[in-house]
Amino acid sequence: MVTLVDNINDMSIATGTNYTAKDFKSDADVRWCAGCGGYSILAQAQRVLAGLGIPKERIVFVSGIGCSSRFPYYMDVYGFHSIHGRALPIASGIKVSRPELSVWVATGDGDCMSIGGNHFIHTLRRNIDINILMFNNEVYALTKGQASPTSKVGQITKTTQLGSIDNQFNPVGLALGSGGTFVARTFDADVKHMQYLYERAAAHKGTAFVEIYTNCVVFNDSTFSEFTDRETKKERTVLLEHGKPLIYGVNNDKGIKLDGFTPVAVSLDDGIHSVDDLLVHNEKDSTLAFILANMTYSDTLPRPYGVFQAIDKPRYEENIHLQIQDQIKIKGEGNLQKLLLGDEYWEIKN
Amino acid sequence: MVTLVDNINDMSIATGTNYTAKDFKSDADVRWCAGCGGYSILAQAQRVLAGLGIPKERIVFVSGIGCSSRFPYYMDVYGFHSIHGRALPIASGIKVSRPELSVWVATGDGDCMSIGGNHFIHTLRRNIDINILMFNNEVYALTKGQASPTSKVGQITKTTQLGSIDNQFNPVGLALGSGGTFVARTFDADVKHMQYLYERAAAHKGTAFVEIYTNCVVFNDSTFSEFTDRETKKERTVLLEHGKPLIYGVNNDKGIKLDGFTPVAVSLDDGIHSVDDLLVHNEKDSTLAFILANMTYSDTLPRPYGVFQAIDKPRYEENIHLQIQDQIKIKGEGNLQKLLLGDEYWEIKN
Amino acid sequence: MDKKLISIDEVTIRFAGDSGDGMQLCGTQFSDTSAAFGQEVNTFPDYPSEIRAPEGTLYGVSAYQVHVGNRNINTPGDRIDVLVAMNASSLKVSLKNVIKGGILIVNRAGFVEKQLKLAKYESNPLVDNSLNEYSVIDIDITAKVQEILKGTTLTPKHISRTKNIFALGFSYWLYSLPLAQTEKWLQKKFGKKPAIFEANMMVLKAGYEYGENSEDIKYRYKINKADLAPGNYRNITGNEAAALGLIAAAQKANLPLFLGSYPITPATEILHHLSGHKNFSVVHLQAEDEIAGIASAIGAAYAGSLSSTSTSGPGLALKVEALGLAVMLEIPLVIVDVMRAGPSTGLPTKTEQSDLNLAIYGRHGEAPIPVIAAQSASDCFQMAFEASRIALKYMTPVILLTDGYLGQSTEPWRVPDVSTLPDLTPVFHTEKGYQPYHRNPDTLARDWAIPGTPGLEHRIGGLEKEDLTGNVSHDTANHEKMVHYRQDKVDGITQDIPPCEILGEQEGDLLVLAWGSSYGAIKTAYEKLREEGKKLSYLHLKYLNPLPADLGDVLKRFKRILLPEINLGQLANIIRSKYLINIEQFNKVQGTTFKSYEIEEKVNEMLEKGGN
Amino acid sequence: MDKKLISIDEVTIRFAGDSGDGMQLCGTQFSDTSAAFGQEVNTFPDYPSEIRAPEGTLYGVSAYQVHVGNRNINTPGDRIDVLVAMNASSLKVSLKNVIKGGILIVNRAGFVEKQLKLAKYESNPLVDNSLNEYSVIDIDITAKVQEILKGTTLTPKHISRTKNIFALGFSYWLYSLPLAQTEKWLQKKFGKKPAIFEANMMVLKAGYEYGENSEDIKYRYKINKADLAPGNYRNITGNEAAALGLIAAAQKANLPLFLGSYPITPATEILHHLSGHKNFSVVHLQAEDEIAGIASAIGAAYAGSLSSTSTSGPGLALKVEALGLAVMLEIPLVIVDVMRAGPSTGLPTKTEQSDLNLAIYGRHGEAPIPVIAAQSASDCFQMAFEASRIALKYMTPVILLTDGYLGQSTEPWRVPDVSTLPDLTPVFHTEKGYQPYHRNPDTLARDWAIPGTPGLEHRIGGLEKEDLTGNVSHDTANHEKMVHYRQDKVDGITQDIPPCEILGEQEGDLLVLAWGSSYGAIKTAYEKLREEGKKLSYLHLKYLNPLPADLGDVLKRFKRILLPEINLGQLANIIRSKYLINIEQFNKVQGTTFKSYEIEEKVNEMLEKGGN
Ligand SMILES: Cc1ncc(C[n+]2csc(CCOP(=O)(O)OP(=O)(O)O)c2C)c(N)n1
Ligand SMILES: Cc1ncc(C[n+]2csc(CCOP(=O)(O)OP(=O)(O)O)c2C)c(N)n1
Ligand code: SF4
Numbered sequence A, B: 001m002v003t004l005v006d007n008i009n010d011m012s013i014a015t016g017t018n019y020t021a022k023d024f025k026s027d028a029d030v031r032w033c034a035g036c037g038g039y040s041i042l043a044q045a046q047r048v049l050a051g052l053g054i055p056k057e058r059i060v061f062v063s064g065i066g067c068s069s070r071f072p073y074y075m076d077v078y079g080f081h082s083i084h085g086r087a088l089p090i091a092s093g094i095k096v097s098r099p100e101l102s103v104w105v106a107t108g109d110g111d112c113m114s115i116g117g118n119h120f121i122h123t124l125r126r127n128i129d130i131n132i133l134m135f136n137n138e139v140y141a142l143t144k145g146q147a148s149p150t151s152k153v154g155q156i157t158k159t160t161q162l163g164s165i166d167n168q169f170n171p172v173g174l175a176l177g178s179g180g181t182f183v184a185r186t187f188d189a190d191v192k193h194m195q196y197l198y199e200r201a202a203a204h205k206g207t208a209f210v211e212i213y214t215n216c217v218v219f220n221d222s223t224f225s226e227f228t229d230r231e232t233k234k235e236r237t238v239l240l241e242h243g244k245p246l247i248y249g250v251n252n253d254k255g256i257k258l259d260g261f262t263p264v265a266v267s268l269d270d271g272i273h274s275v276d277d278l279l280v281h282n283e284k285d286s287t288l289a290f291i292l293a294n295m296t297y298s299d300t301l302p303r304p305y306g307v308f309q310a311i312d313k314p315r316y317e318e319n320i321h322l323q324i325q326d327q328i329k330i331k332g333e334g335n336l337q338k339l340l341l342g343d344e345y346w347e348i349k350n
Numbered sequence C, D: 001m002d003k004k005l006i007s008i009d010e011v012t013i014r015f016a017g018d019s020g021d022g023m024q025l026c027g028t029q030f031s032d033t034s035a036a037f038g039q040e041v042n043t044f045p046d047y048p049s050e051i052r053a054p055e056g057t058l059y060g061v062s063a064y065q066v067h068v069g070n071r072n073i074n075t076p077g078d079r080i081d082v083l084v085a086m087n088a089s090s091l092k093v094s095l096k097n098v099i100k101g102g103i104l105i106v107n108r109a110g111f112v113e114k115q116l117k118l119a120k121y122e123s124n125p126l127v128d129n130s131l132n133e134y135s136v137i138d139i140d141i142t143a144k145v146q147e148i149l150k151g152t153t154l155t156p157k158h159i160s161r162t163k164n165i166f167a168l169g170f171s172y173w174l175y176s177l178p179l180a181q182t183e184k185w186l187q188k189k190f191g192k193k194p195a196i197f198e199a200n201m202m203v204l205k206a207g208y209e210y211g212e213n214s215e216d217i218k219y220r221y222k223i224n225k226a227d228l229a230p231g232n233y234r235n236i237t238g239n240e241a242a243a244l245g246l247i248a249a250a251q252k253a254n255l256p257l258f259l260g261s262y263p264i265t266p267a268t269e270i271l272h273h274l275s276g277h278k279n280f281s282v283v284h285l286q287a288e289d290e291i292a293g294i295a296s297a298i299g300a301a302y303a304g305s306l307s308s309t310s311t312s313g314p315g316l317a318l319k320v321e322a323l324g325l326a327v328m329l330e331i332p333l334v335i336v337d338v339m340r341a342g343p344s345t346g347l348p349t350k351t352e353q354s355d356l357n358l359a360i361y362g363r364h365g366e367a368p369i370p371v372i373a374a375q376s377a378s379d380c381f382q383m384a385f386e387a388s389r390i391a392l393k394y395m396t397p398v399i400l401l402t403d404g405y406l407g408q409s410t411e412p413w414r415v416p417d418v419s420t421l422p423d424l425t426p427v428f429h430t431e432k433g434y435q436p437y438h439r440n441p442d443t444l445a446r447d448w449a450i451p452g453t454p455g456l457e458h459r460i461g462g463l464e465k466e467d468l469t470g471n472v473s474h475d476t477a478n479h480e481k482m483v484h485y486r487q488d489k490v491d492g493i494t495q496d497i498p499p500c501e502i503l504g505e506q507e508g509d510l511l512v513l514a515w516g517s518s519y520g521a522i523k524t525a526y527e528k529l530r531e532e533g534k535k536l537s538y539l540h541l542k543y544l545n546p547l548p549a550d551l552g553d554v555l556k557r558f559k560r561i562l563l564p565e566i567n568l569g570q571l572a573n574i575i576r577s578k579y580l581i582n583i584e585q586f587n588k589v590q591g592t593t594f595k596s597y598e599i600e601e602k603v604n605e606m607l608e609k610g611g612n
């Protein structure tokens, strides 16, 4: 059965894809606060999408509600600004019904991990090929400053006037615990790395989860500055690169080695340790991913960023269409009249 | 302010606690199928609660909907059979408002991890002192046999007639990823171990999550038999005991060692390995807990059970009451008249 | 032996036994046979709410009721004429509904001490004369099948399991029905196990012959064929019919079908059926909860599927927020709500018509949604198809109400010739100059362009939309305009639905007005009363929002209006507020649909008492 | 200089500027001052929906409207008499609501080229004669404050930030109000930074003196004190009032207060306030979503708290399933819904009365819940208290409807003497022989025993309950009985609510019927029309389910009934269906409440046109 949808799909193949970032800018004014981390996240998305070679009309951006979730308005692709927390199941419906579309979700720490938490863990479980960009500003911004599930213990907000007493989610840990196949972290301030991760996410088959530390200048300003400020970043973060040892520090003079399975920071200048002692990152190793995720809220270890895990697992949308094709092969394309008649019908004659 | 609630609390102190299991049996007929794993789970709960020394009236069992969720009817304590998926937030409201109560949740893999998934991860995050007994039968039983989030890939159910294509949650991994402080696994068939875990869960301060592999004789019979049958259990499972090496096998002749951070099965009879090479379990080590959790669906490694992790973290209900006491100390017990008048009131005279 | 053959018009027979006794099979075979023979049939299964209750208990009784006749068979029968009771508990549970003088076919082996105790009988009713008012046909079926199958390779357990087949064979004899249909079915089922097939056939025939040969039995019955329209027929439950209606609509719309759903009694079978037709390209997602179910369906609708979600009350409650989004987006979506008794978990396996308020009024903001309701099991096909038609034509979510009774009950369905089903193919916008909220002036449906269409990239969402462009608009006058568009669009569907079809007098003293699954009972009562020469009229509504355009006029033509509902008067309130007209309610909230005699009695009472 | 002092009855003044200009402060200070002076006051803040919109833009304008007078001040004012505009955009946005001949106080420095461009002005309105119909008071406030504070230690940025204080001082002069209140406030705020305090005082006085000394300004105004009941007063928003009402009820019930909530505009401040009063033992849980919010509240209610949840439309939509559970459990629970414009995300910062249907009808099954509504900001206290009273007395969830307008607006509130508030202490069952569903024969409330009570261990839940015992019951007659109990209990609350209080004629030609936040506008219009000698009556409903017992009789006493609502007629439908009476709707769905002149015009039109 060639459906209308198929016809439309055919039409789009003709479209040129010599895009520049500008082609992905919509007419809408960007209405984030001056200095909001969203601007850079948006600009990189526009830049990266221009280079992917996917026809614009095949790209869909879905979001929930939040400052971050206004994202689709600013992208000149198919855009769907939905309701709070439901971007992922909506995106799932889109991707499962139209696997040929490139489906992206822009969401916030509240949208994705608070009200949307269940959809988050289940989307990752099903490994549906959706790319999730989660703006983590550790606060509810659009509703003007309440604690989110990623807010720090002790953080003062309008609902935690004496300091937050909810323990903090580690989004990377939660993603791994849910069976996420592509789990990564980056910073709004790190333009190149963000671009790199977008490209990786786009290339990954299955759900790609990218946590982006995002500065909210109004309700949680500078909460990530130790990881993003030029002065401290090198000492307080470590980049994960597949096959490479974990080196960090202003002078690349520090590294992470494993003591059993416990990561420890060592100096490469101490005359004892060398690069060979260091932990070498392996994106394919799920256990290692957990070990690295567990470094997240350590005071003494640098904050890891990059791709924690990139592994292959079956994808729901692929398998359901395989089952469909299979069944059509076995049973033939469905015959409606036969279906309605069923196995046990009888005829009443005149 | 001594409230009515306080008065009631006072009354309960007088109650004797020389219980036997029978004291925890309610009048209601148990209506599970003959052979259902629920019977044993129930019997052990009654036995263990009798020995805890907690007055019956201080114990509350909350559940959602499912075969498993009928549990509270069979326990002669305060019982609350709620709606599908919402046992945990209801239990949270009970515990946060009345921290002196002993709050338990009986739930199923569908109730807890499908519709209730968001509440699950957030309850663990807040570490509210609730003991969760999750009957994992890897199926929706009450609705007569559909796939659940813990169903195996390929499992045939009424909604997966060609085999399930959803990847399977690892409940222990999800619990750890959510920041769970007490995470454990046991089997309906292992009466003693179940009792042990109930006691541990009761003693743990914070959310205690106990996954119980439960046989559903009707819709998923024998799915765990390799782990529970006398013949195979010893070869296919390994018990985690704090401070002890991971030994298993019919003749205790096998063990788990770490190769880097990768668990591997070794023979203790191979002349190469000895007990000293084996991984020694440490419940306090969050990274180790992840490594062990990752063994779960391995075909070659035994299935770990026992306490994966038991660590201490702040508890929401404790901290909010501390904040309250603190504020009362600082500001004095609230004066309603003053509160209503606020800071900026004025008087209009006759 | 010669038996007296009595010609009757109809009979209600209930097969009751323990959960493991195969009563559902008996019932479906009996109804298939009688339907294929050419009689009218209506059935209802009655499962225990426990998955597998202990053997022999009262709450473990499983039953299947079949009503057959030569005309006017619209319900599974108010009262039981013939009860097949395989054990003591099944007799105990069903006897109260058996008519005095009715036939009890009992398996004597099911009345031993243990069974009597479980059934809470003080003494054996088969011997204590307590059944004197009934014709008891008391057979030790267990012994019979053991005898018949003695020589075979079947295990004692297998042998015992054929008891139901014996009862079935006997029932065929009693109502002069052929064995052929069941023989065919056994052939299909046990074709690869000839020993089992043979054994079952032996037992079936033995049951039949038992009637023929028994000296105690002096009568047998015969029901003529019904006067049915020619065509191909099959038995179908409401849930299967709804599933097929959606598939048919998708095929006729030339669109893929998507179902996002979460299991819930009594709607789950829709999900079962739709997940089982992969060669019709049905894509389903068993979601993590009802919210994800509808959200994924909204996503698939946005992407160009005929999209649907199925649920029951508690699930519909959870979909409320997302329904509002679907209203704002103006996308086609079919929501099937198989109602059950509430509130809350309520009585999950019992039926009720109490989600109407939720379906019509249950959204925050002004968020109108068309609501339609099926009237019988097979009508679920028709109405699922119709819901899809409205959804696609008007770009709107549509709620289809069925209920647990319709979902589980079966009736013969004259299968439509698919070439006669209307084409539902939507027009996707593909040209430049697309305005997402430009409307078709006739239907007020907005133009639809789906992802993949070059040059028509656009943004939509849950914030208020600007007229034509669909941009976010905080303009207050625009908001009011859009609120009215959405309302007018739904109201305008009145133009597209059939006018009221009144049975009986077109004006007069008494109109019975109803909706949903009450149809069967009311239709039966109506026919009976008419035959008795009573003056009354009957109007059954299938469109509840909007209501038919001529309904107000129709209602004014009657002095009194009786509205029976399985709730506290939800439709009555809607009719009152819309037409400021007095409605006499007749409400029953007992988890079952009406009995036709209840309607009869009520109508007679009203006719006798006269004006109000 | 001598100025002419004009005595007036009321004025509406709107302070408008850029988000960073401190207009909210101006507004609250002006209203506090005038209220403390003894005038009647009503205010409404008007924030941009963007968190921090770019400087000078049209959508970045932040405003605060204050309406003061010596009587009948029930709204923030329909039209603006005086506009303080700190920049071009704020003039552009607000001018359309300024009356012809009104006063414009503009900061000339905000009308330079960049600002004009951002405001999309072609030419400078201050010089192009386009403002000829207004009295323009054009001051370069920026220059003024620079001059005044030249010698101080304040940075240029700080100096510029005092502009609003200058405008405030000038406004005080213009309306003959004292500086004392603001001086006190500045003292409190900047007590520890005397330099800043001094600077602000200098600017405040300079603004005041500017009026006194300016040659251009020939008039100033005076509004007499209102005739207010003696007592202690404060300004309060509806959201704070609702929070305080819950705290007061908990204290009076001798119960801990629990709030389980999730942030949502425009209800979030209730959560902010309640999470900020820990020394009142308020326990709150900011839940992961609205479902967990109400579920935790249900848990806390079960455990013996006065329990509550706060939300707005999309959140109420998500709570629908759990509300059904609360109905089945029959536990006390207060749900505050601060309504906003829907459907779906709609216009989150705009007000609407469109959740009434959802509140009353939005459950699956028959699940009645009492619904009440507040009429003004301070009334939110009273009604939150009342909701708690009903919940505890009748063991039922209660929905309190307020809206975005009430939640954000302020009015002076005569603070009650807490000793006069009624005691709400419930009786917990503690004796043996507890039957969870035994009912108080007067209220039909069930007996309440909470965990911790020895010997009363029992089980409840969402399945249908057996009468008295509360055991699970599948009995169909019991189900019907319980459905009726639940309905009768809610219906019975009519006995406990005040009869209708009709303003004006007790019978006659025209009754204006209304509910919720329309009160202010209608009351104002009503008073005005009565003063003009018009015959009309006004009835404001605070109890929507059940409706007052005498409402049916009352309505019949009037020839025509006008029902203004900020929706498409939700209450009108309810009234119609209940009383079969004709209602004339007056609907506005523009995200704002009525203006009193709209009501006036509508009433006048009806009075002129006569009968319908
Ligand atoms: C059902 C529902 N509940 C609550 C809200 C209110 N709400 C809007 S955005 C938001 C939180 C946003 O936080 P996050 O996702 O972190 O986005 P940010 O604004 O920080 O980018 C909330 C609670 C809503 N719109 N809908
Ligand atoms: C809101 C809602 N959705 C769906 C259901 C139907 N339902 C009842 S139990 C259940 C699944 C139970 O599975 P699980 O928790 O694993 O329990 P089990 O029966 O396997 O012990 C479902 C889907 C419901 N009762 N309420
Ligand atoms: S409030 Fe924060 S997150 Fe929102 S736009 Fe402003 S800076 Fe960005």
Ligand code: SF4
Pocket: B031, B032, B033, B035, B036, B037, B038, B067, B068, B137, B141, B142, B215, B216, B217, B218, B219, C051, C052
């Ligand atoms: S269906 Fe399965 S889970 Fe349910 S009672 Fe029976 S055996 Fe237990």
Ligand SMILES: [Mg+2]
Pocket: A066, A108, A109, A110, A135, A136, A137, A138, A139, A140, A141, A148
């Ligand atoms: Mg955020």
Ligand SMILES: [Mg+2]
Pocket: B066, B108, B109, B110, B135, B136, B137, B138, B139, B140, B141, B148
């Ligand atoms: Mg299960």
